[in-house]
Amino acid sequence: MKYRATITGHxxxxxxxxxxxxxxxxxxxxxxDAPEELAELSILHTKGDLLAAPVAGDIMKLGKNIYTITAxxxxxxxxxxxxxxxxLAFGGAKEAYRPGCMMLDxxxxxxxxxPVGETIEIY
Numbered sequence: 001m002k003y004r005a006t007i008t009g010h011x012x013x014x015x016x017x018x019x020x021x022x023x024x025x026x027x028x029x030x031x032x033d034a035p036e037e038l039a040e041l042s043i044l045h046t047k048g049d050l051l052a053a054p055v056a057g058d059i060m061k062l063g064k065n066i067y068t069i070t071a072x073x074x075x076x077x078x079x080x081x082x083x084x085x086x087x088l089a090f091g092g093a094k095e096a097y098r099p100g101c102m103m104l105d106x107x108x109x110x111x112x113x114x115p116v117g118e119t120i121e122i123y
Contacts (some may be wrong), residue, residue, distance in 0.1 A: 006120075
């Protein structure tokens with residue numbers, strides 16, 4: 001296991017970026033002590049220890065869903081280890097959209113798939 005944290009909440013706008021109408025398909029994760037303006041946009045979780053850098057080919061469990069990591073931005077290791085922060089983009093792109101972005105391939109994410117008490121894991 002490279003990373004594990006427990007989901008503790010959802011900001012009121014955490015799922016607004018999963019929108020086909022806006023051509024967006026991502027969520028943001030942050031430690032539960034994120035500043036209020038960032039917490040409003042995020043799936044919040046306990047602090048986890050990043051034991052090894054995530055790489056393409058790793059598996060991410062996000063709540064009830066399982067994803068294959070297809071690309072990792074250059075800042076993900078730093079922001080995930082220090083802030084529990086990462087943008088998780090869906091669709092399986094082979095290159096990260098932004099330095100703090102991790103690309104995932106797997107099922108469509110819904111709020112029901114990431115309830116409080118579920119985990120975020122990378123292995």
